Amino acid sequence: xxxxxxxxxxxxxxxxxxxxxxxxxxxxxxxxxxxxxxxxxxxxxxxxxxxxxxxxxxxxxxxxxxxxxxxxxxxxxxxxxxxxxxxxxxxxxxxxxxxxxxxxxxxxxxxxxxxxxxxxxxxxxxxxxxxxxxxxxxxxxxxxxxxxxxxxxxxxxxxxxxxxxxxxxxxxxxxxxxxxxxxxxxxxxxxxxxxxxxxxxxxxxxxxxxxxxxxxxxxxxxxxxxxxxxxxxxxxxxxxxxxxxxxxxxxxxxxxxxxxxxxxxxxxxxxxxxxxxxxxxxxxxxxxxxxxxxxxxxxxxxxxxxxxxxxxxxxxxxxxxx
Amino acid sequence: xxxxxxxxxxxxxxxxxxxxxxxxxxxxxxxxxxxxxxxxxxxxxxxxxxxxxxxxxxxxxxxxxxxxxxxxxxxxxxxxxxxxxxxxxxxxxxxxxxxxxxxxxxxxxxxxxxxxxxxxxxxxxxxxxxxxxxxxxxxxxxxxxxxxxxxxxxxxxxxxxxxxxxxxxxxxxxxxxxxxxxxxxxxxxxxxxxxxxxxxxxxxxxxxxxxxxxxxxxxxxxxxxxxxxxxxxxxxxxxxxxxxxxxxx
Ligand SMILES: Cc1cc2nc3c(=O)[nH]c(=O)nc-3n(C[C@H](O)[C@H](O)[C@H](O)COP(=O)(O)OP(=O)(O)OC[C@H]3O[C@@H](n4cnc5c(N)ncnc54)[C@H](O)[C@@H]3O)c2cc1C
Numbered sequence: 001x002x003x004x005x006x007x008x009x010x011x012x013x014x015x016x017x018x019x020x021x022x023x024x025x026x027x028x029x030x031x032x033x034x035x036x037x038x039x040x041x042x043x044x045x046x047x048x049x050x051x052x053x054x055x056x057x058x059x060x061x062x063x064x065x066x067x068x069x070x071x072x073x074x075x076x077x078x079x080x081x082x083x084x085x086x087x088x089x090x091x092x093x094x095x096x097x098x099x100x101x102x103x104x105x106x107x108x109x110x111x112x113x114x115x116x117x118x119x120x121x122x123x124x125x126x127x128x129x130x131x132x133x134x135x136x137x138x139x140x141x142x143x144x145x146x147x148x149x150x151x152x153x154x155x156x157x158x159x160x161x162x163x164x165x166x167x168x169x170x171x172x173x174x175x176x177x178x179x180x181x182x183x184x185x186x187x188x189x190x191x192x193x194x195x196x197x198x199x200x201x202x203x204x205x206x207x208x209x210x211x212x213x214x215x216x217x218x219x220x221x222x223x224x225x226x227x228x229x230x231x232x233x234x235x236x237x238x239x240x241x242x243x244x245x246x247x248x249x250x251x252x253x254x255x256x257x258x259x260x261x262x263x264x265x266x267x268x269x270x271x272x273x274x275x276x277x278x279x280x281x282x283x284x285x286x287x288x289x290x291x292x293x294x295x296x297x298x299x300x301x302x303x304x305x306x307x308x309x310x311x312x313x314x315x316x317x318x319x320x321x322x
Numbered sequence: 323x324x325x326x327x328x329x330x331x332x333x334x335x336x337x338x339x340x341x342x343x344x345x346x347x348x349x350x351x352x353x354x355x356x357x358x359x360x361x362x363x364x365x366x367x368x369x370x371x372x373x374x375x376x377x378x379x380x381x382x383x384x385x386x387x388x389x390x391x392x393x394x395x396x397x398x399x400x401x402x403x404x405x406x407x408x409x410x411x412x413x414x415x416x417x418x419x420x421x422x423x424x425x426x427x428x429x430x431x432x433x434x435x436x437x438x439x440x441x442x443x444x445x446x447x448x449x450x451x452x453x454x455x456x457x458x459x460x461x462x463x464x465x466x467x468x469x470x471x472x473x474x475x476x477x478x479x480x481x482x483x484x485x486x487x488x489x490x491x492x493x494x495x496x497x498x499x500x501x502x503x504x505x506x507x508x509x510x511x512x513x514x515x516x517x518x519x520x521x522x523x524x525x526x527x528x529x530x531x532x533x534x535x536x537x538x539x540x541x542x543x544x545x546x547x548x549x550x551x552x553x554x555x556x557x558x559x560x561x562x563x564x565x566x567x568x569x570x571x
Contacts, residue, residue, distance in 0.1 A: 303554030
């Protein structure tokens with residue numbers, strides 16, 4: 001039996017969440033003595049793939065066939081199923097990312113493997129797997145056991161602590177037996193460059209209705225630039241068109257889990273918190289000392305954002321330059 | 323063409339989340355039940371494209387797996403504009419079970435497009451739409467933020483990390499939609515509410531489906547330590563704390 005990790009890359013660079021998934025797999029491997037097999041699809045060079053071995057992947061099955069580069073959920077499901085069979089896998093891990101969420105549930109049906117999605121911690125037992133997941137937008141956790149022979153987990157960010165576990169590098173270039181027969185076609189790709197990607201940012205600066213207008217966003221952007229942070233906003237801000245809906249976080253927007261979330265002029269409605277409660281540390285700046293956001297924040301400043309932000313930006317600049 | 327929209331019946335998003343003593347079930351006392359927010363967006367979009375399709379899309383149906391207590395939520399969706407409804411009379415045990423039921427109906431009734439929300443706001447599985455597609459062995463496109471139908475061609479936008487892809491797709495398929503697909507959900511008008519009363523809800527029993535997972539119990543997050551308040555004049559101190567104490571910068 002083996003553990004499979006579906007690792008994702010962007011333009012040949014492995015995603016942080018995929019490294020985390022290998023660390024997670026390694027923790028299961030340590031308890032069950034199963035090998036960890038990482039699957040990579042795309043043009044990822046050996047030097048980059050070596051990262052997977054550094055964190056504990058005993059084998060890396062690498063698919064570089066150009067036909068397979070376009071993500072089609074149905075075809076990728078077949079591919080992972082094929083490799084799982086070949087590797088005799090009984091545990092398959094994905095990130096709880098757009099791609100993971102598109103493939104893992106399909107694979108669950110295909111392999112009749114119980115799916116636990118949005119996992120937040122290492123398993124409490126291994127045979128069978130029992131593990132904690134997020135429910136009710138973070139307002140609760142749920143303990144779930146897999147009853148089938150095979151298990152599939154999708155992992156939330158920070159589901160385990162990153163640690164190295166170097167093993168020797170073993171890359172197996174692989175040509176899928178399955179023919180790529182997608183009925184979806186990617187006509188064009190539109191990628192924003194130069195911006196920190198919100199769902200992967202270590203630090204996120206977020207603005208709410210308290211900023212009064214989209215014209216005041218320089219306060220948020222300037223702080224984000226100093227901290228190399230991703231940009232986010234509350235729902236009314238994107239509904240008003242002050243910012244693009246891609247920045248909207250919360251229950252109906254994106255769910256993020258950065259190390260540091262800085263909320264400016266955001267009251268902390270339960271639906272907003274649902275999207276950010278996985279953050280390690282929350283800082284709130286709001287002029288209302290009774291705003292609910294202070295119940296969720298670790299650090300807070302009660303004050304007018306227009307006065308506080310310029311000072312804060314200066315303080316962070318000073319720190320960065322020191 | 324026919325569209326089927328999945329409608330989840332979920333606690334209102336402001337519900338205080340509490341459980342029974344065994345921590346097994348949600349305490350539903352006083353809970354308001356609503357259409358799952360993304361399903362509401364999906365329904366709104368389905369109705370829009372039906373209206374713009376010059377009759378090419380004959381109808382928009384809705385489906386729910388749930389007991390009779392889900393019917394008020396189904397009536398709400400009918401009042402918003404869906405033509406008819408299916409209800410599979412069973413407890414919605416888990417995503418796998420629900421998807422198996424919906425796939426069965428979608429197959430039998432030959433729906434061309436199935437809409438599902440990106441997740442349900444109670445269990446947040448983010449699984450049902452993709453599972454339906456695999457049960458039916460048809461295409462699925464996830465993280466859909468835009469849906470256009472022109473001259474019979476369907477063009478979708480799919481969110482990827484840091485951008486989007488424009489995708490063409492053949493029917494039948496499942497579209498798993500999220501914010502962006504439309505801005506605001508449609509609200510039922512008086513006329514819609516009147517008409518919904520007579521629209522058909524077809525109730526049928528569940529097909530047998532195995533269960534692959536077992537829910538043990540719920541758990542509530544640990545209460546957070548009190549927020550440390552810093553004087554607005556002392557932003558340097560905040561930076562020190564984030565660096566020295568919290569170690570996040
Ligand atoms: C079904 C549903 C889903 C939802 N999903 C989401 C979601 O995904 N994400 C989301 O964010 N919301 C969501 N909401 C909306 C949510 O309920 C709140 O309305 C919203 O989060 C409020 O946004 P806000 O905090 O920016 O604005 P407000 O609640 O208006 O808060 C503004 C804050 O700014 C402060 N302020 C004002 N002026 C200043 C100043 N000069 N300096 C400092 N502070 C100032 C105020 O004291 C206040 O606390 C949802 C609602 C529903 C019903």
